[in-house]
Amino acid sequence: MNETNFVLHTKIKEYRTQFNIKQSELAEKVGVRRETIVRLEKGLYNPSLKLAMDIAKVFGTTVESLFEFEDNK
C-alpha cells in the first residue's frame, strides 16, 4: 500500500495551546477518546475525513492547515 509512503504532520497541539484546550476537552468535543487525540498529535494515526473536519471546525480552521502529508519517497 502506498499509505506508508506518506508521513502525517499535524498542528493540533499548536492549535490546542493557542485555544487553551485540553486533550480530553477536544476529545469530548469531537466524540473520541483522549488516546485518539494523543496518537493524532504524534502522527501515528490517519484520521477519517469526518474526524479531521470536526477537529478543524473546533479550531475554526481548515483541514489543510491542520494536517499535512509529507511524501516519504
Next chain:
Amino acid sequence: MKKSSKEKKIISLEKFHRTKLIGSVCGFITALILVISNGILETDTPLWLVIPLAIMIIPFIVCFAFIISWSAGKEIENHDELSMHNLNKAHSQIFAGFSGLISVALIISFFWDKPVTVNIDGNLFFIFVMGLYAMYNAFESGLFLCNEKKMSIESGQEDE
C-alpha cells in the same frame, strides 16, 4: 419522564476488554478441563476423582460468574474510530492465525494415511463450542489490548 436514581457506571474500553480477556480465559480453561475429563466423569465415578476435578473447575467458574455479574450493570464506553481500527486489526490477526492453522491441518491431512475415529457426544460438542467461543473472545480482547498498548508505546509519554 422520571429519571432513574441509579445512574449506570461507564467502564472504559480498556477495562472492559481486560475483564473480557480474564473471563474468556477462565471459560476456556474450564472447557479444556471438561474436555480432558470427559472420559473420566461418568455416573459411577468415585468421589475421590470428582473432588479434585471440582476443585480445579470451581475457581474458574466462580471467576467467570463474578466477571459477568460485575459487568452486567455497567455501561461500556463507545468505540471511537481508533479503537474500531484496532479491533478490526485484531480480527484480521485472528483470521490470519486461523488461516495458518487451517493450512497446517490441510498439509497434515494430506500426509495422514491412518483412519481417524472421533467420538463426540452432545455434551462434548457443547463444551468444545464453548471453548472455541471463549478462545475467540480471549484472542479478540487480547489482541485489541496488544494493539492499543503498541500504539501507546510508540507515542511515548501521553501528555495532557
